[in-house]
Amino acid sequence: MSSTIHRRSLLKLTSLLAIGSALTKADVYASDFTNQRFAEGPIRLTSNENPYGPSPMARRAMADAITQSNRYPWDVTTKLLEKLGTLYGLTSEHVLLGAGSSEILGLSTLLAALNKGNAITAAPTFSIWAPVAEKMGLTVTKVPLLEEKMNDLSAMVSQLNENTRLFYICNPNNPSGTILPTAAVRDAAEEASKKSLVLIDEAYLDYTNEPSLVNMVSTNKNIIIAKTFSKIYGLAGARIGYAIAHPDTINKLAALQPWANAGVSAVSLAAALASLDDKSFVASSKEKNTEARMYTQKELESLGIKVIPSHTNFIYYSLANYKGNWQEALRAKNILSAGTYEQQGQWTRTTVGTLKEMQQFISAVKAIV
Ligand SMILES: Cc1ncc(COP(=O)(O)O)c(C=O)c1O
Structure with a gap:
């Protein structure tokens, strides 16, 4: 069994390296680095990470x-x-x-x-x-x-x-x-x-x-x-x-x-x-987050979903009218989002990604609700 695990880990490592090797040094230093590292994987809207980072100055350092x-x-x-x-x-x-x-x-x-x-x-x-x-x-x-x-x-x-x-x-x-x-x-x-x-x-x-x-x-x-x-x-x-x-x-x-x-x-x-x-990176992360958050909030509301106005890089909204498993339904659309919270799981949280990611998220939501 341990050799199976070992083989699996090696396979995983090999595929990670394959993705990594597609990144050149110029890519790493480029300012439009956004999510290239995970370009192949699902859209990660679970853990309230910043999709634009690390900042260019941090990457060089x-x-x-x-x-x-x-x-x-x-x-x-x-x-x-x-x-x-x-x-x-x-x-x-x-x-x-x-x-x-x-x-x-x-x-x-x-x-x-x-x-x-x-x-x-x-x-x-x-x-x-x-x-x-x-x-x-x-x-x-x-x-x-x-x-x-x-x-x-x-x-x-x-x-x-x-x-x-x-x-x-x-x-x-x-x-x-x-x-x-x-x-x-x-x-x-x-x-x-x-x-x-x-x-x-x-x-x-x-x-x-x-x-x-x-x-x-x-x-x-x-x-x-x-x-x-x-x-x-x-x-x-x-x-x-x-x-x-x-x-x-x-x-x-x-x-x-x-x-x-x-x-x-x-x-x-x-x-x-x-x-x-890297003050300009922080300012642009904040600005892009606000734009993508406002877009997402407005789109969810237009679908009749109650949204709590957010001051962060994530959005909390009600699933009161949804009976299925929201997280799994999004997962099936290649989007990772958080689980449910409070009142028999009537609320959930989605991280604000890039505007493009949020447009994909909204398309997925429209297909689910
Ligand atoms: C409110 C809050 N505090 C602290 C943390 C911990 O983050 P980290 O250990 O990465 O600094 C998180 C992570 O999501 C968080 O949401």
């Missing part, structure tokens, strides 16, 4: 960093920590790097769970950390979203008690794509931080015009902001994200990493550093 990969990349680590600290008017001591922001969510959960108690979160939201919380002995209280699919902050705050160890806010929220006013999140976070660690997940904030709440951390040791290079920076596969928190809190999170700030490769560090300078 990654290629250059390959040759440095025999050395530990500490000088680049330091540069990135300093650059991120400065970006937010803070210092490198306010930053901790992780292999994606999911590592930051996991570390924050572990820190919170050092003392048993409860965690408070919305439902549905991004809850990759919740199984860790439960395994580590935290009881997770899930507060349903409001009718308009926003986090119900006052209901969440009302659940706080002396045993609350973690209070998670995802803003904008995944999967609903809704955003809360910054002042409301700040107030709830301030209140919750009197009793608990507060984890604010800003993975999609770059798609909005709302400010980050990073400045809260200079005086408040109970606030952790999770940020990622996986979304608008187009580096999901590079696995790099970070926490912004008070230096004392950063030290506590760092103590839970086997080797602090050392889990990100030289290539990913170089990509992140370069992508912070």
Whole structure:
């Protein structure tokens, strides 16, 4: 059996290499890189990735960093920590790097769970950390979203008690794509931080015009902001994200990493550093995302589908009038989309891809409904 698996893996590798070998160095550096790597496969609208990335500057920096990969990349680590600290008017001591922001969510959960108690979160939201919380002995209280699919902050705050160890806010929220006013999140976070660690997940904030709440951390040791290079920076596969928190809190999170700030490769560090300078890539990703999102939203609505106005690179919509298996029906049309959420699976989420991909998605939807 293991030799079958081995043969299968080899076949898979060979076909991947065949696709890869069709990409020349010029293709890799070209600015219209969009999805060439996966041109043969299904349209990937599942994981809220940026279809245009990595940015041209990041791609060049990654290629250059390959040759440095025999050395530990500490000088680049330091540069990135300093650059991120400065970006937010803070210092490198306010930053901790992780292999994606999911590592930051996991570390924050572990820190919170050092003392048993409860965690408070919305439902549905991004809850990759919740199984860790439960395994580590935290009881997770899930507060349903409001009718308009926003986090119900006052209901969440009302659940706080002396045993609350973690209070998670995802803003904008995944999967609903809704955003809360910054002042409301700040107030709830301030209140919750009197009793608990507060984890604010800003993975999609770059798609909005709302400010980050990073400045809260200079005086408040109970606030952790999770940020990622996986979304608008187009580096999901590079696995790099970070926490912004008070230096004392950063030290506590760092103590839970086997080797602090050392889990990100030289290539990913170089990509992140370069992508912070590629402002035109970020701006064009945002603009193209808005155009494709507006198109998709309008088309779905014209088919009588209820859509929650999105502030992100994904769309949450109702399947109340659809009786089949939406994900499978799309899969049969060569489109990968997310599963279903809440109220007996009446809602689902689709990532906003390129406009061309969304036109293909809408054609598929028209054939299904
Ligand atoms: C809200 C939110 N936070 C965090 C993540 C984790 O992303 P990563 O680990 O790639 O930074 C995701 C991924 O989809 C997400 O949707």
